Amino acid sequence: MAALDVAPAARRGRPGYDQNSMLEVIVEVFVDRGYDASSLDTIAKRLGLSKSAVYHHFTSKAEMLEIALERVLGELERVFDDAEALDLPAVERIRRIISEAVLVACAxxxxxxxxxxxxxxSDVELNAMARRRELTARLSRIFEAARAEGGARDDIDPAxxxxxxxxxxxxxVEWYRPDGPDEPAALADTVxxxxxxxMLAADGRGPR
Amino acid sequence: MAALDVAPAARRGRPGYDQNSMLEVIVEVFVDRGYDASSLDTIAKRLGLSKSAVYHHFTSKAEMLEIALERVLGELERVFDDAEALDLPAVERIRRIISEAVLVACAxxxxxxxxxxxxxxSDVELNAMARRRELTARLSRIFEAARAEGGARDDIDPAxxxxxxxxxxxxxVEWYRPDGPDEPAALADTVxxxxxxxMLAADGRGPR
DNA sequence: GTCTATATTAGGATAGAC
DNA sequence: GTCTATCCTAATATAGAC
Structure with missing residues (x-):
């Protein structure tokens, strides 16, 4: 699983932002205040630029969102591609997907x-939501296979x-902080x- | 050509909104488009009223949010109050809280x-977020008690x-639909x- | 309680200079 | 690539009639 590395930091001073390093800051603003409540004025100030300078790098606010969403959706889709390419029991594919998805969620x-x-x-949002739903559908199908193979409990619907x-x-993502005490790999294990x-202790009657 | 008697009997199908019934519609709009992307114009149209008429019932958009948040926070706090008032093992209190919280989440x-x-x-948002964090802290404390009583696994931090x-x-809340196939009580059991x-089947080695 | 009309401000986006 | 200045629209909120 390559390429979970964070984008290279901005090149020293304020000037010379490229789209990637700007995006990191922009996404930060979007997350802080919500996409709709994030004004280009705020974004420009956080970048230390004028609004016009920002528009030199992005054609619109929607484009910023689109590129940011592509980044995470692409990685999640690759997690599924990788897991589905392997010839493994479904339950093992589920484990890998969960584990990798936790790492993506952290990174x-x-x-x-x-x-x-x-x-x-907007169309950008609708399109991303459709891709997200497709990921859930893919996981649902693997849970179905796991159930058929006896690897998942049969009293919970796969979907x-x-x-x-x-x-x-x-x-x-609600509470994880990269500089906090939780290591992504350990979190993946916990999940x-x-x-x-x-989450509860054994009661002597087995996992059911 | 004066349109003389256009004066509608004000029966738009929903005369006499009170704050409560308006709130249901308003929250629907907030959820559909997000709070920040919800304009008073949209809200007014969805209610079949003018913006001014809406302002007769609420002093501001922020007040709508505040009242709506009070409703759900109050109910969740009551779930905890009830559970904590009972003299039960911590693990049983956890079960009740989860079950009741699922019902609140659906309702x-x-x-x-x-x-x-x-x-x-805004202050309204910050205040509600603090109350939400306090609920998580309360659940964390009960998990701690459950662990001390041997009711929760000791390899996961209570928080x-x-x-x-x-x-x-x-x-x-991401996918539950009141008119869908899932009954709240059954969902509570599944959770x-x-x-x-x-979620996975027993592997013959017990729940750990 | 509801309306129309409007004040006022903020937001997204563009023009054109340097 | 960045700036200042500006356009235009939409948003929150208010005034005042009925």
Whole structure:
């Protein structure tokens, strides 16, 4: 899994922003205040530029959103592509997807928040929401396969399992902080443990 | 050609809105488009009123948000008050809180979405976010007690357990539909099953 | 309680100089 | 690539008639 690295930092001074390094700052503003409440004035100030200078790099506010969403959606889709390419039991594919998705959630936290908070107020948003739904559908199909193979509990609907599982993973972005105490890899293990056997202690009657 | 008697009997199908019934519609708009992207013009149109008429019932857009947030926060706080008042093992209090919180999430879905999407752009938002954090802290303390009593797994930090559990419950609002196939009570059971013993099948080695 | 009309400000986006 | 100045629209909110 390559390329979870953060984009290269801005080149020393204020001048010489490229689109990538600007995007990091812009996404920060979007996440802080919400996309709709983020004015270009605020964005420009945070970048230390004028509004016009910002428009030299992006044709519109919507384009900023579009590029940011592409980044996280592309990575998540690749997680699925990779897992589905492997010849493994479905339950093992699920584990890999969850684990990798947690890592993406941590590495691209802000971009993921953006995706999760969309409302469908524009074509850009509607398009991204459709791609997000497709990811859930893919996970749902794998849960279905896992159930057929005896790897997932059969008393929970696969679609529901997929939604709850993504709900769990996605909830990380609410509180995860890159400079906090939680390591992404350890978080992935915790989430896996939760999905595998829940949060409460054994009661002596086995995992059901 | 004066249009003499255009004066409608003011029966637009919904005469006599009170604040409560207006709020239902307003929250719908807020959820649809996001609070910041919801204009009073849109709200007024959805209500079948003019903007001024809306201002007769609410002093500002922020007040609409404040009242809506109070509704869901009040109910969630009551869930905790009730559970904490009972003399029960902590793990049982957790079960009740989860179950009741799922019911609130379903019954007040739209109001909860509003709470979950706040950004802290105003005092109203900041205040509600603080109350939300306090709820998570309360759940964290009960997980701590459960662990001390041997009711929760000891390899997951109580604060993390609380956040993941709320993440799971809160994720319901993303897809739950009151007129859909899922019954709130059944959903509560599914979430409880997830929290108790995970999503995957037993592997013969017990719940850990 | 509801309307029309309007004040006022903020926001997205562009023009054109340097 | 960045700036200042500006256009135009839409947004919150108010005034005052009925």
């Amino acid at each position: 691209r936290q802000q971009y993921l928040v953006l995706l999760l908070r969309l409302h469908g107020n 529901l399992a997929a939604r709850l599982t993504f709900g769990l993973v996605n909830s990380l 896996l443990a939760f999905v595998r056997s829940g | 007040r879905q739209q109001y909860l979405v509003l709470l979950l999407r706040l950004h802290g752009n 993390l357990a609380a956040r993941l559990t709320f993440g799971l419950v809160n994720s319901l 409880l099953a997830f929290v108790r013993s995970g």
